[in-house]
Amino acid sequence: xxxxxxxxxxxxxxxxxxxxxxxxxxxxxxxxxxxxxxxxxxxxxxxxxxxxxxxxxxxxxxxxxxxxxxxxxxxxxxxxxxxxxxxxxxxxxxxxxxxxxxxxxxxxxxxxxxxxxxxxxxxxxxxxxxxxxxxxxxxxxxxxxxxxxxxxxxxxxxxxxxxxxxxxxxxxxxxxxxxxxxxxxxxxxxxxxxxxxxxxxxxxxxxxxxxxxxxxxxxxxxxxxxxxxxxxxxxxxxxxxxxxxxxxxxxxxxxxxxxxxxxxxxxxxxxxxxxxxxxxxxxxxxxxxxxxxxxxxxxxxxxxxxxxxxxxxxxxxxxxxxxxx
Amino acid sequence: xxxxxxxxxxxxxxxxxxxxxxxxxxxxxxxxxxxxxxxxxxxxxxxxxxxxxxxxxxxxxxxxxxxxxxxxxxxxxxxxxxxxxxxxxxxxxxxxxxxxxxxxxxxxxxxxxxxxxxxxxxxxxxxxxxxxxxxxxxxxxxxxxxxxxxxxxxxxxxxxxxxxxxxxxxxxxxxxxxxxxxxxxxxxxxxxxxxxxxxxxxxxxxxxxxxxxxxxxxxxxxxxxxxxxxxxxxxxxxxxxxxxxxxxxxxxxxxxxxxxxxxxxxxxxxxxxxxxxxxxxxxxxxxxxxxxxxxxxxxxxxxxxxxxxxxxxxxxxxxxxxxxx
Numbered sequence: 001x002x003x004x005x006x007x008x009x010x011x012x013x014x015x016x017x018x019x020x021x022x023x024x025x026x027x028x029x030x031x032x033x034x035x036x037x038x039x040x041x042x043x044x045x046x047x048x049x050x051x052x053x054x055x056x057x058x059x060x061x062x063x064x065x066x067x068x069x070x071x072x073x074x075x076x077x078x079x080x081x082x083x084x085x086x087x088x089x090x091x092x093x094x095x096x097x098x099x100x101x102x103x104x105x106x107x108x109x110x111x112x113x114x115x116x117x118x119x120x121x122x123x124x125x126x127x128x129x130x131x132x133x134x135x136x137x138x139x140x141x142x143x144x145x146x147x148x149x150x151x152x153x154x155x156x157x158x159x160x161x162x163x164x165x166x167x168x169x170x171x172x173x174x175x176x177x178x179x180x181x182x183x184x185x186x187x188x189x190x191x192x193x194x195x196x197x198x199x200x201x202x203x204x205x206x207x208x209x210x211x212x213x214x215x216x217x218x219x220x221x222x223x224x225x226x227x228x229x230x231x232x233x234x235x236x237x238x239x240x241x242x243x244x245x246x247x248x249x250x251x252x253x254x255x256x257x258x259x260x261x262x263x264x265x266x267x268x269x270x271x272x273x274x275x276x277x278x279x280x281x282x283x284x285x286x287x288x289x290x291x292x293x294x295x296x297x298x299x300x301x302x303x304x305x306x307x308x309x310x311x312x313x314x315x316x317x318x319x320x321x322x323x324x325x
Numbered sequence: 326x327x328x329x330x331x332x333x334x335x336x337x338x339x340x341x342x343x344x345x346x347x348x349x350x351x352x353x354x355x356x357x358x359x360x361x362x363x364x365x366x367x368x369x370x371x372x373x374x375x376x377x378x379x380x381x382x383x384x385x386x387x388x389x390x391x392x393x394x395x396x397x398x399x400x401x402x403x404x405x406x407x408x409x410x411x412x413x414x415x416x417x418x419x420x421x422x423x424x425x426x427x428x429x430x431x432x433x434x435x436x437x438x439x440x441x442x443x444x445x446x447x448x449x450x451x452x453x454x455x456x457x458x459x460x461x462x463x464x465x466x467x468x469x470x471x472x473x474x475x476x477x478x479x480x481x482x483x484x485x486x487x488x489x490x491x492x493x494x495x496x497x498x499x500x501x502x503x504x505x506x507x508x509x510x511x512x513x514x515x516x517x518x519x520x521x522x523x524x525x526x527x528x529x530x531x532x533x534x535x536x537x538x539x540x541x542x543x544x545x546x547x548x549x550x551x552x553x554x555x556x557x558x559x560x561x562x563x564x565x566x567x568x569x570x571x572x573x574x575x576x577x578x579x580x581x582x583x584x585x586x587x588x589x590x591x592x593x594x595x596x597x598x599x600x601x602x603x604x605x606x607x608x609x610x611x612x613x614x615x616x617x618x619x620x621x622x623x624x625x626x627x628x629x630x631x632x633x634x635x636x637x638x639x640x641x642x643x644x645x646x647x648x649x650x
Contacts, residue, residue, distance in 0.1 A: 020473065130471050138642065142467050143606075145622055145643035146455050146615035148345065206647035249649070273645060275611050281468075282603040289600055290471035297470055317463065317638045318470035320598060322531035324574070 004065040008032040009072035017292045022049045030062040031055045059085040067299045070095035074193040076103050080110045087117035092302045093125040094295050098194030100127025102201035102311050115309035124305035128298045130290035132194030135267045136254040137201040138312040150273035156255035160262040161240045166230035172240035174231035174260045181219040181238045191217050195245035198254050212248025220259040233260050329390040333357040334397035342617045347374045355387040356380045384410040392624045395420035399518040401428050405435050412442035417627045418450040419620050423519030425452025427526035427636050440634035449630035453623045455615035457519030460592045461579040462526040463637040468594055475598040481580035485587040486565045491555035497565035499556035499585045506544040506563045516542050520570035523579050537573025545584040558585050
């Protein structure tokens with residue numbers, strides 16, 4: 001089934017997602033971006049693929065469509081005004097905004113605003129992604145489905161940042177001194193987003209209290225010298241980040257190590273329960289590809305979800321397109 | 326939320342499931358079984374736990390409840406008359422009947438009958454289990470959610486039958502000669518059930534044709550002598566079964582080896598696609614525990630599913646209860 005789509009946010013992820021949507025047979029019927037240098041340009045030109053219309057600066061100016069793919073910022077307070085006009089007029093929203101994975105706990109007012117707009121428009125609004133959105137939250141829930149009872153959950157993800165985009169290597173602090181890393185952390189806004197949202201989603205699924213839950217961030221210090229195309233890491237300097245979240249009891253621990261030269265990259269879920277389950281995704285899901293893919297795969301199912309602000313827990317099974325040849 | 330439950334089928338799995346339901350705080354308000362030796366007995370006596378009523382021989386005689394747990398036979402044609410009276414009067418059905426995993430293709434008439442009864446009662450009817458129901462069908466779909474495109478799916482399960490119940494060891498033919506195994510296969514009804522249903526569920530999710538799909542069954546011949554509590558396997562005799570299904574193109578291959586002395590038991594899913602994904606459940610889910618657990622976990626969500634005959638693909642995320650201590 002071909003969807004009409006508005007691409008909102010024309011950064012690298014947004015452009016890649018829109019192109020892949022077109023390659024799947026969907027139609028890009030408009031685009032929105034806050035950059036004045038893009039506004040007024042042909043969407044087809046900006047994307048480099050078949051598309052209709054010109055880039056507008058406001059959701060209100062975009063045409064009607066089945067789904068808006070929102071790949072703008074991580075901060076939900078800033079994403080709400082983007083989503084509400086789409087939702088109100090019956091355009092479903094799928095977004096990679098990290099704070100949208102499970103916003104009810106951290107941002108109840110913004111959540112209610114989205115929920116009301118979505119119900120008014122008779123469509124669903126969903127945040128998804130690989131992390132947050134799948135590996136450290138949705139997947140542990142799904143893997144518990146055939147388990148009698150769970151006593152603790154430990155999910156971790158090890159990513160070799162050296163094999164990823166330059167901006168990602170910068171984001172994880174590769175090449176910084178430990179003191180510089182500490183300064184960045186103290187300044188705020190540094191590192192990967194969405195751990196608390198993953199924890200909130202897990203706690204919602206398992207009916208657990210999130211009071212006293214906390215996040216952590218620390219550097220991974222390199223014991224070897226590594227040079228990539230984008231970063232130079234000396235012995236004793238920062239190779240990347242070690243971040244995560246845990247609930248107050250320590251029964252739920254979510255953990256990401258994303259650093260240059262990471263050994264044994266993988267996604268691993270351990271459920272201590274009856275029985276004990278350990279599941280490994282060899283090599284781990286590739287962040288950019290997977291986030292793009294899960295958002296598109298969700299967009300293809302979002303019209304069957306019940307109207308309102310939804311989470312991955314509410315969704316029917318998403319799946320990839322099967323391609324012959 | 327405490328459910329009122331009718332346990333239908335009082336074999337080992339049914340009794341275990343009902344007891345676990347009670348341990349979770351649900352109420353068994355009745356039971357049905359075809360064995361005249363059980364009919365009229367106190368349900369509490371038969372289950373060995375708190376329960377109401379006496380065992381009846383007919384669904385019509387059972388009281389109203391939220392959910393009927395149906396653990397009777399694998400043959401859907403025989404399960405339909407059991408389920409319909411429950412569904413019509415608004416009791417949801419969760420069953421471990423293998424043919425109920427995805428019955429639309431093989432048994433469209435029975436499927437429509439169940440679907441109509443469920444819609445009439447405003448409740449859902451679901452088949453679930455670990456295999457079929459999860460490892461070789463639902464899990465590969467879920468693991469594809471963050472994948473850009475899939476070109477082939479290979480899922481397999483290796484079970485050490487020597488660590489399972491005596492009836493299971495008998496079911497897989499442990500200790501038979503190859504000639505006896507061939508006779509059992511030729512006689513029909515031998516081996517594990519549900520491979521075609523798993524294939525149908527996968528094909529439904531991925532929009533693939535099932536024409537020309539086939540199943541296979543062959544013995545695993547032992548190259549060592551093994552004696553378990555329940556079976557004695559000589560060198561050159563049958564240790565167990567190798568069974569599965571594949572679509573006509575060979576792009577989807579589902580595979581079960583269940584034999585005494587199995588090396589490296591595990592559940593493994595490989596998706597060849599963009600990117601390629603390989604996921605391993607170390608040791609594999611334990612069949613009896615997992616089937617019992619997933620049915621109960623499904624029962625706890627079945628009232629939120631849309632009325633009608635449903636499959637795992639339609640369900641929101643199931644999860645295990647989280648237990649402190």
